[in-house]
Amino acid sequence: MMIQETAVVIGASGAIGKALVNEKLKNHTHVIAVSRASINIKHPYITMYETDYSQKSIMAIADRITRVNPKIHSITVCNGALHTSENMPEKKIESFDSDYFNTLLHVNTVIPFTWLQAFMPHLMSTEMPCVFTALSARIGSISDNRLGGWYSYRASKAALNMLFKTAAVELKRRKCNAKLVLFHPGTTDSKLSKPFQNNVPPEKLFSPTFVAEQLNKFEHSREFNGEVDFIDWQGETINW
Ligand SMILES: NC(=O)c1ccc[n+]([C@@H]2O[C@H](COP(=O)([O-])OP(=O)(O)OC[C@H]3O[C@@H](n4cnc5c(N)ncnc54)[C@H](OP(=O)(O)O)[C@@H]3O)[C@@H](O)[C@H]2O)c1
Incomplete structure (x- = not known):
């Protein structure tokens, strides 16, 4: 079977990232997987890059990838953090910790946007339409915030959403x-x-494989209309 497409999956050692790599390989896609760690997937269609996610490393890897693979159909950033060894999501204002906030802001916001920045030469030059996806979260929706709490995670995802919304205006x-x-x-x-799964009914806790199938499907059905799509696993639009 011939390779049909080339996809870049960043944060490829995480649950969703790894499942997306496997889903794309299953669909005869050449996958360029980027991660802090080496990923234990052996396949003839996979190319791997290791990074420390410094701006220098991100710029160098994106440059290398686009030089070697000028025809990239999709770039997906699966990085994200919710808790650290020291901190869990805040339940009250008094728990706010600037180091924890800065860590989440770096992983959830700065890293995905730096990848977008790094791939701009490719996105501006390619004649081939390319979908650039970042894993966000409904909790980053400001209008949907009824429960409160989780200040740092919410804010980092809301900031990611705003950066992408602003970038979409510029790209158009x-x-x-x-x-x-x-x-x-x-x-x-x-x-x-993992620490928050206790109260989730089994049918509402998705497998990474299911989520990767949905994500891959929606990446292939986007309309290139100059808008950014904020969507859930069903393809339903989420309000900002
Ligand atoms: N799981 C959920 O219920 C859920 C719900 C809503 C949204 N999301 C979002 O979905 C995305 C994927 O999450 P997941 O569930 O697959 O989580 P996961 O298995 O914990 O994977 C986390 C990913 O983030 C990267 N990462 C973690 N800490 C990092 C750090 N300090 N610096 C750089 N990269 C770091 C890892 O990249 P490496 O491969 O480089 O290690 C890994 O790919 C995240 O953006 C998350 O916010 C998840």
């Missing part, structure tokens, strides 16, 4: 052939959600 103005997507996977079985 610059007639860039790219589509931006912010994807909420729903509660998915992973290291990130």
